[in-house]
Amino acid sequence: MSRDKPFEPVNVYEYETLARQKLPKMAYDYYASGSDDQYTLEDNILAFRRFRFKPRVLVDISVQDIATNILGIPCSFPFVIAPAAMQKMAHPDGEVAVAKAAAASKVIMTLSSLSTCSIEEVARAAPEGPKWFQLYVYRDREVTKKLVERAEKAGYCAIVVTVDTPKLGRREADVHNKFELPQHLTFANFIDSANEDRQRTKKVDGSGLAAYIASLFDPSLSWKDISWLKTVTKLPILLKGVLNGKDAELATRCGAAGIIVSNHGARQLDGSPATIDCLEAVVNGVQGKIPVLVDSGVRRGTDIIKALALGAQAVCVGRPILWGLAVAGEEGVRRVIELYRNEFELDLGLLGCPSLADIRRDMIVKVDWFINSFKASDALHGHSRGQEAHSRL
Ligand SMILES: Cc1cc2nc3c(=O)[nH]c(=O)nc-3n(C[C@H](O)[C@H](O)[C@H](O)COP(=O)(O)O)c2cc1C
Numbered sequence: 001m002s003r004d005k006p007f008e009p010v011n012v013y014e015y016e017t018l019a020r021q022k023l024p025k026m027a028y029d030y031y032a033s034g035s036d037d038q039y040t041l042e043d044n045i046l047a048f049r050r051f052r053f054k055p056r057v058l059v060d061i062s063v064q065d066i067a068t069n070i071l072g073i074p075c076s077f078p079f080v081i082a083p084a085a086m087q088k089m090a091h092p093d094g095e096v097a098v099a100k101a102a103a104a105s106k107v108i109m110t111l112s113s114l115s116t117c118s119i120e121e122v123a124r125a126a127p128e129g130p131k132w133f134q135l136y137v138y139r140d141r142e143v144t145k146k147l148v149e150r151a152e153k154a155g156y157c158a159i160v161v162t163v164d165t166p167k168l169g170r171r172e173a174d175v176h177n178k179f180e181l182p183q184h185l186t187f188a189n190f191i192d193s194a195n196e197d198r199q200r201t202k203k204v205d206g207s208g209l210a211a212y213i214a215s216l217f218d219p220s221l222s223w224k225d226i227s228w229l230k231t232v233t234k235l236p237i238l239l240k241g242v243l244n245g246k247d248a249e250l251a252t253r254c255g256a257a258g259i260i261v262s263n264h265g266a267r268q269l270d271g272s273p274a275t276i277d278c279l280e281a282v283v284n285g286v287q288g289k290i291p292v293l294v295d296s297g298v299r300r301g302t303d304i305i306k307a308l309a310l311g312a313q314a315v316c317v318g319r320p321i322l323w324g325l326a327v328a329g330e331e332g333v334r335r336v337i338e339l340y341r342n343e344f345e346l347d348l349g350l351l352g353c354p355s356l357a358d359i360r361r362d363m364i365v366k367v368d369w370f371i372n373s374f375k376a377s378d379a380l381h382g383h384s385r386g387q388e389a390h391s392r393l
């Protein structure tokens with residue numbers, strides 16, 4: 001490799017490869033892992049590849065419009081940054097860098113309850129950027145209520161309640177590594193908390209995060225709590241982690257403003273379906289009443305198109321943002337978003353769609369056979385084609 005010209009990744013798998021080289025093992029493993037045997041982790045990638053396109057030709061695509069509007073927020077394309085905890089493990093600027101990159105790219109950033117920069121710090125760093133706040137419901141409802149009130153006051157535009165984590169899925173690497181938040185970091189939203197236990201994980205024999213969640217998150221969370229949340233805030237409430245058409249109906253009835261179809265990046269129930277495979281059932285369940293977004297395994301512009309063809313209004317992306325952050329901070333996150341944007345625009349043009357409104361269900365087809373020459377498991381573990389190319393340089 002030429003010494004004066006750093007390797008420039010051309011896809012998000014290559015960002016993962018570089019991030020893995022930079023990050024301490026405990027941090028990389030935490031970010032990358034799925035739960036148990038990681039079947040769903042692999043399927044999240046493979047399921048997108050089972051959908052193929054039926055492009056139209058001789059369509060004038062010389063002018064393309066990929067901008068959209070999500071719950072009243074203008075966005076440069078249908079892309080949202082998913083909440084991910086503890087981003088200072090990837091880069092010292094953590095969530096502040098991600099928020100600045102999101103604002104510069106005109107996409108929504110979702111801040112995790114378990115961020116390492118506080119709600120207010122992130123809001124101050126990127127006041128003009130649209131932000132959502134992801135809520136984990138603590139057993140102590142006063143703590144929960146205070147988080148929501150702080151987010152509303154700081155200008156976040158929506159609350160994203162995660163509904164698939166009554167307990168933490170078992171990520172075996174975290175158990176082996178005895179995962180804990182590095183000593184110099186804290187869960188920044190709880191820095192003034194009366195209970196110091198909320199501020200960090202404890203050293204335990206196993207995953208410190210699983211222990212934290214078991215003691216503090218509320219496993220009794222149910223539909224009535226969503227009604228309670230609606231009394232606490234005027235902000236729209238999205239439910240993140242819905243996979244089932246019946247739950248989509250219930251969400252609509254209980255006043256949710258939107259749904260994020262998610263299997264939590266395959267970190268909760270292993271054996272959950274890939275989200276692209278249950279998206280249509282959820283879209284049918286809401287009967288057009290509220291927007292549906294989808295995450296888990298979105299790695300290419302083509303994946304975004306497939307999600308939109310199946311009825312999603314936008315996609316959310318988790319790990320690739322962390323890889324960009326680890327590789328080059330705010331700039332790295334901007335470059336990752338730009339990769340998605342450029343791929344999306346190019347692929348949309350190649351499909352024969354000048355705008356989002358031209359994407360139709362009959363432009364994709366699902367194949368039930370699938371010869372996978374490029375193993376997703378390799379990509380997931382940082383052995384992508386990109387890495388091969390990189391190691392040859
Ligand atoms: C390291 C990491 C931390 C996460 N932290 C949160 C979190 O705090 N709250 C939450 O609702 N989801 C969390 N998620 C799930 C993501 O929001 C999202 O659903 C998932 O990452 C999407 O899949 P992808 O990584 O394949 O894009 C986390 C995911 C990862 C990988």
Ligand SMILES: CC(C)CC(=O)C(=O)O
Pocket residue numbers: 085114165168209213264267
């Ligand atoms: C603190 C955790 C619950 C964050 C999370 O959602 C995850 O690690 O998947």
